[in-house]
Amino acid sequence: METLKSIYEVTWFILLVAAGVAVLIGYLYSHFKFYSRSWFFPAALAAFPLLALAVFGGLLGGYTFKLWLYFLLAEAAIAAFFRSVVKGRHTVPYLMLAPAFVGLALLLVYPFIFEVYLSFHDLKLTTIMTWKNTGTLPFVGIDQYVKVFTTSPLSETTFWHLLLRTLVWTFSNVFFHVLGGFILALMLNNHIKFKGFYRTLLVIPWAMPQVVAVLAMRGEFHSTNGFVNIVINKLLAVFPFLAGLGVAPVQWLTDYPLLTCTLINIWLGIPFMMVVILGGLQSISSSYYDAADIDGASYFQKLRFITLPLVRPVMMPAVTLGTVWTFNNINVIYLVTGQAGGTEQADILVSALYKAAFTYNRYSYSAAFALVVFAMLFFFSVFYLKSFDAAKDER
Amino acid sequence: MATVQFKKIIKKFGDNLVLNGVDVDIKDHEFVVIVGPSGCGKTTLLRMLAGLEEITDGEIFIDNLLVNELHPSKREIAMVFQDYALYPHMTVEENMNFALRLRKMPKKEIAARVTEAANILQLNKFLKRMPKQLSGGQRQRVAIGRAIVRKPKVFLFDEPLSNLDAKLREEMRVEIAKLYQRLNATIIYVTHDQVEAMTLAGRIVIMNHGIVQQVGSPIEVYRKPCNLFVAGFIGSPTMNLLSGRLSIADGVSVFFNESLTLPIPAFVLPQKEARDGREVVLGIRPDDVLVEHPGGEKCSSKIEGVLEVCELLGHRENLYLKVGGQRLLATVEAFFNRSPGSAVSLCLNYQNMHIFDKVTERRISE
Structure with missing residues (x-):
């Protein structure tokens, strides 16, 4: 009976979403047809929110007026976009894209706008009930942003320290991802036997669910039962002189949490870079290497003067992506150190942000925090891609 | 400048016999065109001479020096590739002086050689351009220029005109003929186009199925084809x-x-x-x-x-x-x-x- 009920609920929800999408698409269609009529703009402004209210109004209970306002705004934005930007050109492509846009709007645009809203208000454990009962929050202006830079999301580490740690983490990870990926790709690009087998083996860490991979690796760094320490112990037993060099088993998870996370994340990230770089390597025509051979270039000169410059176009977007992913990588840090009683020594900006939001319940603060992180990554990406484009134009 | 000798050259890719006992003597200052249908092994022969392909059996001499085991760069040859193989991220000038830079030649000397080659090929205007900003014929000239600056003993051309359209091909054919008169170098030129072979060659080497069918001056192979293949291959329209x-x-x-x-x-x-x-x-x-x-x-x-x-x-x-x-x-x-x-x-x-x-x-x- 319980299962039947949940199936019924899910079906109902799916139908509801489908109906919503259908209405939106039909509405867009009418846009495309009547976009140039003088009566269209006001009529659409009035009619569609009413329709939306009729459909969703009952469902959402007390929020009807606000909801109507939001619909009105969205409506105005969409209608203005179609009147001034689309202007009736390429109507069919937009129509085809509409379902995807609706999905994106629900999943990305709405949360983003809500986050901006939150960051200028004060939602925390003490105000959340007021919000629930009245639907209003105290407006605090840029207070939350000031707090981001002046107070700390954690108990031990300051924001600036976290930022520095994040930069070190990102740089070291991406550096070793690219280095390792490049070396493996170069090796795989040769004519070797069982190439497909090696490639599959090397891609496995990437193909595995990250949670599984990280938890498995975390086990390997366990102080007594982990693979790493066992190997170190065996090595010490075989080569006693290593002890004189300072090699000894280490409490990885408690003494060097960030290093452990870095090692695990490097292992996880290399396959992606390897695949991308291998693709780039394979697209380089072998006649360049023939020409370089005749010109008298050594292996490293070929690497420097031909392989690197020609792989750069595929590598740069991958490095940008990898940087953003690493900067925002909460999985590894949280899964290795973040559980109850975990250390703060390995926290980077996003994992601290997670703790601020869901351990300390400082929602508005963490919204502002998230926007600051977003701004950093946004400017980094824009700058990076711009400089890459400039380099490409030179060619 | 130099002589080139192929002695009993055999090339196998696995069990596939590509060249079966090629014997050719090329004299100093000679323009030799190796011609044959695609898959006859002519490009493989050229690549073996350049050192880009291993020699299964036989000996290759450049200037009476056995080069079988010599690295391509030590053979003092220059090659012009079918797809030009211009480094896309270097300017025309950098492309042309790449080999000289690798040899750590003095900058003055490099500049002098590049200017000289650019003058010969009328590339002076394009030295700062990127290869992709050039037309097919200009790229071809850059590829030739890259060969000239090295002052090699032997020039190798691997189907250099096959990526050009018909009209440009004729123009470049004349250019190459003029270049040969000017450089008076040993040139080995591979093509599948018998018109190019007839017009450019001092001597033609006709190959089929990895075997040299006939070696001779254009008029010899045209007037006295030594077998049916040569008779059918040389001459347009076909015999x-x-x-x-x-x-x-x-x-x-x-x-x-x-x-x-x-x-x-x-x-x-x-x-x-x-x-x-x-x-x-x-x-x-x-x-x-x-x-x-x-x-x-x-x-x-x-x-x-x-x-x-x-x-x-x-x-x-x-x-x-x-x-x-x-x-x-x-x-x-x-x-x-x-x-x-x-x-x-x-x-x-x-x-x-x-x-x-x-x-x-x-x-x-x-």
Whole structure:
């Protein structure tokens, strides 16, 4: 009976979403047809929110007026976009894209706008009930942003320290991802036997669910039962002189949490870079290497003067992506150190942000925090891609 | 400048025999064109000379130095690739001086050599450009310039004109011929285009199935093709090849098949007795099929044929004729004012007649 009920609920929800999408698409269609009529703009402004209210109004209970306002705004934005930007050109492509846009709007645009809203208000454990009962929050202006830079999301580490740690983490990870990926790709690009087998083996860490991979690796760094320490112990037993060099088993998870996370994340990230770089390597025509051979270039000169410059176009977007992913990588840090009683020594900006939001319940603060992180990554990406484009134009 | 010798060169890719005992001697300052259909192993031979392909067996000498184990850069050769292989991220100038920079040559010397090559090839305006900003012909010139600046002993050209359109190809062909006159270098040039081979070469090496078919000057291989393959490959339009049999009637050698009976004079086929009863292929170039010709001593007697199709090329005209069941192509001066289907008389020029043994495919006529 319980299962039947949940199936019924899910079906109902799916139908509801489908109906919503259908209405939106039909509405867009009418846009495309009547976009140039003088009566269209006001009529659409009035009619569609009413329709939306009729459909969703009952469902959402007390929020009807606000909801109507939001619909009105969205409506105005969409209608203005179609009147001034689309202007009736390429109507069919937009129509085809509409379902995807609706999905994106629900999943990305709405949360983003809500986050901006939150960051200028004060939602925390003490105000959340007021919000629930009245639907209003105290407006605090840029207070939350000031707090981001002046107070700390954690108990031990300051924001600036976290930022520095994040930069070190990102740089070291991406550096070793690219280095390792490049070396493996170069090796795989040769004519070797069982190439497909090696490639599959090397891609496995990437193909595995990250949670599984990280938890498995975390086990390997366990102080007594982990693979790493066992190997170190065996090595010490075989080569006693290593002890004189300072090699000894280490409490990885408690003494060097960030290093452990870095090692695990490097292992996880290399396959992606390897695949991308291998693709780039394979697209380089072998006649360049023939020409370089005749010109008298050594292996490293070929690497420097031909392989690197020609792989750069595929590598740069991958490095940008990898940087953003690493900067925002909460999985590894949280899964290795973040559980109850975990250390703060390995926290980077996003994992601290997670703790601020869901351990300390400082929602508005963490919204502002998230926007600051977003701004950093946004400017980094824009700058990076711009400089890459400039380099490409030179060619 | 240098001589090049191939001695019993064999190349295998796995079990696939690509080159089977190639023996060619190339003299100093010679322009040798290696020509053959695709897959005949000509590019492989060139790449082996450049050191880009391993030699399965045999020896290659450059300037009497065995280079089998020598690194490409030490062989003092320069190669122009089919796809130019210009480094896309370097300017024209950087492309041209790359090899010199790698050798750590003094900058003055590099600049002088690049300027000199650019002058020869009229590339001065383009030195700062990127390869992708150049047209196909200009890229080709840069690729040649990259070879020139190195002052190599031997220039290797691997189908350098095949990526260009027909008109540009003609222009570049002349450019290369001029360049050869100017550099007076040893040049080995690979192509599948027999027109390029005929126009550029001092000597032609014709290859098929990994075997050298004939080596000779363009006029030699055109006038005296040594086997059926060369006869069919060299010359445009292609030579007419008629299958038939030889016999002796009234002391004269006669070629016959179901559509045609043709006496063969002794100056064409000297040892007529030895050839009696042989299956042969008679080759005659379209130019030597004389249509509506008064005839003469060096010509066969009149043969009656039917005109099937005319193709006007401008100054010449291709006539597709049928003699009995035998098709023949003749080229004549334009304009041959006959409608298709009309009867024409023709005779074959004995002076340029070739007879090949059908079994061995070797030339048996003079």
